[in-house]
Amino acid sequence: MKETLFNLGIKESNPGISTGSQYWQGSGPIIESFSPTNGSLIGSIGSGTFDDYNVVVSKAQEAFQAWRIIPAPKRGEMVRQMGEAFRKHKQDLGRLVSYEMGKSLQEGLGEVQEIIDICDFAVGLSRQLYGLTMHSERPSHRMYEQWHPLGVVGIISSFNFPVAVWSWNTMIAWVCGNTCVWKPSEKTPLSALACQNIILSVLKENNLPEGLSGLVIGDAAIGEAMAKDHRIALVSATGSTRMGKSVGQNVAARMGKYLLELGGNNAIIITESADLKLVIPGVVFGAVGTAGQRCTTTRRLIVHKSIKDKVVSTLKSAYAQLKIGDPLDSANHVGPLIDKNAVEIYKTAIETAKMDGGNVVYGGNLLPDLSECYVEPTIIEVERQILVVCTETFAPILYVIGYETLEEAIRLQNEVPQGLSSAIFTNSMKEAERFLSVEGSDCGIANVNIGTSGAEIGGAFGGEKETGGGRESGSDAWKAYMRRQTNTINYGDSLPLAQGIKFDF
Template sequence: MKDFLSKLGIKHENSGTSTGQEFLKDVTSEKITSYTPSDGSEIATVYETTKSEYEEVVQKSQEAFKEWRMMPAPQRGEIVRQIGEELRKYKEPLGKLVSYEMGKVYQEGLGEVQEMIDICDFAVGQSRMLYGKTMHSERPQHRMYEQWHPLGPVGVISAFNFPVAVYSWNAMIAAICGDTIIWKGSEKTPLCGVAVQNIIGNVLKANDVPEGVFSLITGGREVGEWMTTDERIPLISATGSIRMGKQVAQTVGARLGKTILELGGNNAIIISKDADLEMAVRAVVFGAVGTAGQRCTSTRRLIIHESVFDELKDRLVSIYQSIKIGDPLDEDTLVGPLIDQDAVQAMQNALKQIKEEGGKVITGGEVLENMEGHYVKPAICEVKNHYEIVQEETFAPILYLIKYSSLKEAMEYHNGVKQGLSSAMFTLNMREAETFLSHRGSDCGIANINIGTSGAEIGGAFGGEKETGGGRESGSDAWKAYMRRQTNTINWGDELPLAQGIEFDV
């Protein structure tokens, strides 16, 4: 077994269920085998969570909430601070595991762990800033204010492409708010969940934190449905496809629960005739091929002014033909494998549909049959924005080139999809930049000027509009989603005046 796996406490067989300090293992449980997409070899196995184990996790989470919510928020922040310090110790081996199990290159694996560290730092500060407001009452000798209370157990369902970072965006903020957390990671990357739980468990044990504050469950769709239908879990934060998100929204909404949904992206960059093309090319390449096109913020569509279209296309084709594809743990590799064979097939189906609809594959798209693992060449295609396949999100490195002649036309193309996550424009024209960021510009949750669509910082709220789900995680005031608002009025006088001047004598 590789050295970094043993450092993280990964064994040949691992329990996928934990209440924080303790791992549960039901001998009747099914096993999930984790394979590395780099060469298809088996890494280790993880026991799925059984229904009885799930019940134990939820009960422990409920019990822990009663104690955790009473701890002052800055003290909860201190626990999160220590988790950040523990993650610093394990940054290298955890980054390697993310790369090995998911397939993103090692530098991106390290970056993902750094995001975990950064959100811990952010959450520590936020633990002293869970502010409410005071308002002036219309009634004499009355004081009005609002305060925020924790919700209870929070369910976090994360996806394979960011197997650790997105969990931490939710968990660390929810924790300082006084919530307990139940995490179900992707069944495609179960070892990342086990490793993170081992790291957090070190801190929980050292501080005698009650079992159930940070819990882990493992499994497929059925395990996720246990969470979404469970009235004991008031909030579900789910990251995944639009199809999955609609099911979660309907299920949780039917019981009047709360959701934070981070779903598909069909992200575009507009390249103006006034763009700095050198900067634009670098941003486009990283956004399109980073994580092998498997980021929700990956650049899918490039909307290029007709005057610079051919020049930019030629430069991109030249770069794509020299990109090194291979082992994600090799420091020289820029593009690793897709997650599995289904992802490879989905890409091939998309390329076929592009041709059927009248588009052209300019370069790339081939499956690298001579390499073990799920490797493909990133593709560049010339298309029309209205093509059905362009309207969808294919989770693979396919970049669509679309030509425009006016800013009005570019914005129509840009906003003319059902997803609304991340967006960008490259221009040195102030009027164009301000238009893109105005209410008649980008309709996405994230809009950037002269940087790409990918690579959000934790200080800003992350999320999108339209069928991306409308959720917000991470920075800014995203903490409010993990709490309930309460308005309070105190009468400190000796009379009982009614609002709106109503007279009601008894």
């Protein structure tokens, strides 16, 4: 790991503030980053205060004045170069993400691949920021719309995807002409700093404006300041529903724009006709990948009662084959939870489920011999959707409930407050189409014969209800990072009014 940290420019003591090529130690408390895999100290960060934040935002404002007038395809070229920089550092950054966050090395590398993919997507997008052309009702008039950058975009990201979510927002925001200020999770600060270090060469070699890429590592007060700051044109926040509600209220109070990607309580419906050869790997990865700490983690399994016992039995056999341990060891499938607080939440959820009639059929134990953060992936059968089932628990706990009709299954899926990802496994076209129809899933993501997690960057990512309603990444999510302007041009010799209004004098 020492070589990895050296290659990424990570030291024992690190600056927590950057405006691009300039770095400095924040004047706030020292944040220490410990690996959940073994409890070792990786490094420390001098965190930022409001004064540090203010400097970074001011620089971002200045940079916006220069960046916005650079043609979008030229901005795309800068992002292309950043993608190449991440390709060069994929192995090192993937290892750091795995070590600092606890996800498997394969998932860490996959997260960096998401950065590379979104860079490629953004490069093409830089030539496709389309506006529509409309026919005017007035003679010798033309109407069209165009899209302009917003200004400074604030990005608040979570620990579970410490680098990918930043890239979904930043690369798109950059090609749209915005500058960015990033407030990463205090739980994974070194992964964020590594990203800033990786793009440093591109910033310098192209003489890009200082402030284009701002970084402020700090506590929740920084995020609150960002939400209340009139200089931040858009706040994109990823995290818990509680956090998102606070951000949304603060941004709305100043009539600003926000993009929220919050909690998920995702379900898979397994019908009688489902192919179990597809079901089992889809459910297992969805439920235990990233140790159940994805917003798209499969947390509920809604199974037709005629096959429920068989599915549970097969799942138990599959869980028994999982290897739990050091995520940097490619033989292991499941790493640790992020910290001891997450372990306590895992324990509390299991005990709550048991007190409310849940039956733990697999797992439920801590694994202290590995470190204080390892737990067993757990399967709990429930007769109904008790309160804890309707609550997102960031841990590898899978609740299984039976159903008799597809209408009942869809109702069970939709009756939780969250609405991020969903899936159905079926070989019936009618069941699949019903699930995808207006009478089906109420989630932002609805899949057929694949699991709930592992979305591709080409689609718009996000969900409904308490998930926040925001969309990031692909499709036309770029529109959230720009302002729409409608233009009407009169190239004639008279001034007719719309709606046939006469105003002669």
